[in-house]
Amino acid sequence: MKASEKKAKEISKKAKEKQKTILESLKSHGAKIYEDLENGQFPKFSIPSRSVGNIVYDKKLRQYILGNSTALRSAKNSAQLRSFTQLMWLAFFANRLTQEKKSSTLRDVYYSSQAFAIEFDDQSESDNIIVDLEAVTSRPREDFHIFPEERSSIFGDLNIEYTIPGYEGKKMNLSNHPDGYSIGPSLTTAELVDTSAEIVIAIEKGGLFTRFVEEQVDKKFKSIIINTGGQAPRSTRTLLKRLHDEMGLPVIILTDGDVYGEHIAMVIKSGSANAAHLRELTVPDAKWVGVWATDIEKYKLPTIPMTESDIKRCYDLQKDPRYESGIWKKELQVFLRLKRKAELEAFAKYGLTNITDKYLPQKLELAKSL
Amino acid sequence: MSSIKEKFNQISPSEFFYSNRDLAGFSNPTRSLYTAVREFVENALDACDQKGILPDVHLTIKAVDPDKPDPKPYILTVKDNGPGVDAKHIPLAFGTVLYGSKFGLKQARGMFGLGATMAILYGQITTNKPVIVKSSTDAKIQNQFEILLDIQKNKPVIQKHTTKEISKKGLSVSICLEGDYSKAGNKIRDYVYETSLITPYATITFDDPKGQKFHHPRFVKEIPPPPTIIRPHPHGIDVERIRRMIVESQFEIPTIDDLMIEKVRKDLGLSKQNLSFTAIMTKAKKKWKNLSRQVRVVIALLSFLKMDFEKLSKIRIEDLDVPNKKLHYWDFGDSQSKTVDMDPESQYYKQLTNTVQGEPLTTFLTKRFQRVGPTTAVKFAEFAKFKPEKRMGTLTNQELVNLSDSLQKFDDFMAPDSSCLAPLGEEPLEKGIKKFFNPDFTAVVQRPASAYSGFPFIVEMGIAYGGDIKSGGPHVYRYANRIPLLYDEGSDVVLKVVNDTDWGRYKVKGDPPFIIVSHICSTRIPYKTAGKENVADRQEIERELRLALQFLSRKLAAFMSKKGQAEMAKKRANLYAKYIPMIAEFCTELAGKKKEPNYKKILEGLEPVEVKTEKTVKEEKPIESK
Structure with missing residues (x-):
């Protein structure tokens, strides 16, 4: 048995154990509620508080986490009764999804609720309940087979083996289709078998992703290319983490040369405050390689002025402890000094392939020293 | 009442109201029909209230010619189970303006029964039909009158008077008047409905011109205690009212004729005895407490005349000169005027001064007004700068005005x-x-x-x-x-x-x-x-x-x-x-x-x-x- 196969088996075993723990977690919560009702008591449970005051930055974990304060949710409180029921239904629904290995999306959850006479005023209310379930179980919604609507994509020499029902054991090489493969539940849960790539390049925009495929960046730089489609969805971050952790691939990130781009990179690296209740979504070793504010000057990129909200965002991020040192701090300061920003497409000024021919090699080289 | 009449003597009250009927709510056929209903129903309820009778009031409105468009003549009849009106009063009560029984100072729905005669007047003006009054006060005989009103003379003209046997007391008044039921109907129905709410002890039935019956039976069987007639409160009074009260409080010196002498003898228990003057006075002293005012005045006069009944029948009192303490009389026997002195220390002198000069102010106040005690009366006299013993009969016009003003201003009277x-x-x-x-x-x-x-x-x-x-x-x-x-x-x-x-x-x-x-x-x-x-x-x-x-x-x-x-x-x-x-x-x-x-x-x-x-x-x- 090859080493990689052995490893894959282990991973598979791990994945099954993970599913088991998730189901057990849901069951234990359900049992607790059941017991309360059986005893003639109003069911209740505690949930980590997600209020701003309870979100703290953990330097050791290098991400935001929730503090110790919890909130009690009780069915006795008539104001909470509705959301209590909604959460119970969601747990029940997630339990079915997980058990039957079926996938759903945020929107699908919202519409499915109607079949059970569960009322959500709108999708944002049901999205919020999904976050509640994440907080109670400390599991990302993807573990319950609930995915966001938007899909990012992946391209490169990576062999995978599906684990979803009906495709078990089926293999796929992710460089067979030039448009790339969308990162959905089947891909996120697939076993990563092997790869010839030596690096993962996460890129913010679909346009550049297509250019990179056309320019065969995967072959030229032995890389797996991932389009994050703006802020990387959870599933994409999960996949990035797995590529890093399981395949031992370094991850670099290319974004637009603005404050939002910088933060997209930061979220991949160390998560977001919104997901402070979740761990294992971060790739702490991921490296942001551009476009930096300093690159704007260095490469004399065409720029547009920053908007008021861009500038406000800069000041906001300066208060974030993760922006207190290194390039994060430095680039933020330069953005504030320039008050201008540049898109990845700005390199087109020097020719359509300039970014892959000139800029990317330089940055890849630089990444080794970061 | 007579003095109220005097105010309108220049024109007849009927004429006055005829030309000012808007004031009383008879401005148009709609309003007039409504007002007429009100006046008769309220009179009926008042009559029952006063006698403590649980009222049964039956209101009927019928069109004379149902096919005519409004406004048109209607016959309005209100029948009650009240005490009825004495036959001798009916012509005056229903055939003159300003005649009625509601003159006391107490709460009543209407005053003076004026509204009802106004309705009768209005009916006569618009349809030239008489009012038909049926009344029984004894549940045996019912008097039925048809009366027209002589507006210029303010006098009833009886067109028909019949009597018949009956088994129920009560009054029924029926008039014919120009009205507009299609417009007034809502208000009249509301009126009957709302009246039955505030008069829960009355049964009110209304038969409307369209053949609908509205029946509101009583649901309380106890009639609220009837109001009592009381003396006026000092704050609610004016000069004219005081003047009339003084007149009521003064007494004429009674004419001493044979009839009066007979009465005095009877009251003293001396009808058949001829006693001497001294014996009469002794007897009077014993019986003083039980004697009427008139008899007391005669005895007082007698005390100064020093006469027996025989002699008394032969004189006539000419003048009682209180300030000069002289009593003048005409002696028929001697055919000459004579004078006797009156002793001011005598208790009989006081009796006579009371009669002639009226009561002292304090007595007047305590006796004629509500809620005034002797202490308050004295305090008031001081406040108004009058002597407490000031005789009411001696007040000048200016003093009367001052008194009236002070009564209004004095704050220490108790609440009415x-x-x-x-x-x-x-x-x-x-x-x-x-x-x-x-x-x-x-x-x-x-x-x-x-x-x-x-x-x-x-x-x-x-x-x-x-x-x-x-x-x-x-x-x-x-x-x-x-x-x-x-x-x-x-x-x-x-x-x-x-x-x-x-x-x-x-x-x-x-x-x-x-x-x-x-x-x-x-x-x-x-x-x-x-x-x-x-x-x-x-x-x-x-x-x-x-x-x-x-x-x-x-x-x-x-x-x-x-x-x-x-x-x-x-x-x-x-x-x-x-x-x-x-x-x-x-x-x-x-x-x-x-x-x-x-x-x-x-x-x-x-x-x-x-x-x-x-x-x-x-x-x-x-x-x-x-």
Whole structure:
């Protein structure tokens, strides 16, 4: 048995154990509620508080986490009764999804609720309940087979083996289709078998992703290319983490040369405050390689002025402890000094392939020293 | 009464009212029909009230020619089971203006019976038909009159007078008048309806021209205590009234004729004995306490004349000169005028001065006015700068004016006596409201008596919420002296007080189903107009109305918040009943169980709390008088 196969088996075993723990977690919560009702008591449970005051930055974990304060949710409180029921239904629904290995999306959850006479005023209310379930179980919604609507994509020499029902054991090489493969539940849960790539390049925009495929960046730089489609969805971050952790691939990130781009990179690296209740979504070793504010000057990129909200965002991020040192701090300061920003497409000024021919090699080289 | 008449002697009162009939509410066929109904119904109710009879009032309006378009002649008949009117009074009572029995100072729906004669007058003017009056005072004989009014002479013209045997007491008045029922119908029906609310002890039946019958049986069998006629309060008086009171308090020196002598002898028990002067005086002294004023005056005169009855019959008193203490008389026997001196120290002298000069001020005040005691009277005399013993008969015109002014200004008189008022009472009012509106909440209050300008008044008020009451409230039912007020609502003091209330503060929101019943009782309601439809905003009355409404509103607020809490609890219970089973369903599958947990225990602990309504009034069977 090859080493990689052995490893894959282990991973598979791990994945099954993970599913088991998730189901057990849901069951234990359900049992607790059941017991309360059986005893003639109003069911209740505690949930980590997600209020701003309870979100703290953990330097050791290098991400935001929730503090110790919890909130009690009780069915006795008539104001909470509705959301209590909604959460119970969601747990029940997630339990079915997980058990039957079926996938759903945020929107699908919202519409499915109607079949059970569960009322959500709108999708944002049901999205919020999904976050509640994440907080109670400390599991990302993807573990319950609930995915966001938007899909990012992946391209490169990576062999995978599906684990979803009906495709078990089926293999796929992710460089067979030039448009790339969308990162959905089947891909996120697939076993990563092997790869010839030596690096993962996460890129913010679909346009550049297509250019990179056309320019065969995967072959030229032995890389797996991932389009994050703006802020990387959870599933994409999960996949990035797995590529890093399981395949031992370094991850670099290319974004637009603005404050939002910088933060997209930061979220991949160390998560977001919104997901402070979740761990294992971060790739702490991921490296942001551009476009930096300093690159704007260095490469004399065409720029547009920053908007008021861009500038406000800069000041906001300066208060974030993760922006207190290194390039994060430095680039933020330069953005504030320039008050201008540049898109990845700005390199087109020097020719359509300039970014892959000139800029990317330089940055890849630089990444080794970061 | 005679002095009131004198004021209009230049033209006849009938003529006066004929040319000013708008004042009394007879301005057009619509309003006139309504006013006529009111006047007759109120007269009927007043007559029954005064004799403590449970009223049965039957109102009928019939078109003379139903096919004619309005306005057209109608026959209006109001029949009651009251005491009836003596046959000898009927022509004057129904055939002259300003004749009536309601002259005392007490609460009554109408004054002087003026309105009824106005209606008769209006009927005659518009249709030239006589009023038909049927009356029985003894439940044996009924007198039936057909009377026309001679407007210029203010005299009745009897066209027909018949009698017949009958078994019931009561009065029936029927007139023919020009009216517009299609327009006045709503108001008349409202009037009958609202009257039966404030007169719960009366049975009122209305047969309308369209053949509809409105029957409002009594639901209270106790008639409220009738008001008593009382003396006036010093604050509610004027110079003219004082002058008349003084006249009433003075006595003429009685004519000493054979008849009078006979009376004195009889009262002294000396009809058959001829005693000497001294013996007469001794006898009189013994019997003094039981003697009438007239007899006392004769005895007093006798004491100075020093005569026996024989001699007394032969003289005539010419003059009683009190200041000079002389008594002049004509002696028929000697055919000459004679004079005797009067001893001012004699008790008989005092008796005579009282008679001639009237009572001392303090006596006048304590005897002729309500709520004035000897101490207050002396204090007042000092305040008004009069000697307490000042004789009322000796007051000059200027002194009379000063006295009248001072009576108004003196603040130490007690509040007016309210025994002349006849409020309905909290219990009958509440019963009426509950019967009429079947509400979820009722509260009533009767304020203590208060007074404005010397006229006592009492405010009664009721408030009700929910039940059969239609939304869009507050609906205000205004009453004054048990009369519903239907017109000119906008300018009424009650409406003003209601509109000034911030109902949100009392937890009454939106389009609330609630009513307010307001009843003002007074010896004189300060109406803004002669039509008696809206009460003027006298400060004292407004204050009482406000206090009554505040009291009731607070009770309503307590009910509303209780209601709100109960509704909330019910809502909450409904929420539990909806969601708990769902939670149970989901957690059963989640926990991997087959059977749902027994969550009923929780729901049972949460039985929804019903809103406590106050529908406790038992439906009472209508009580018919026998």
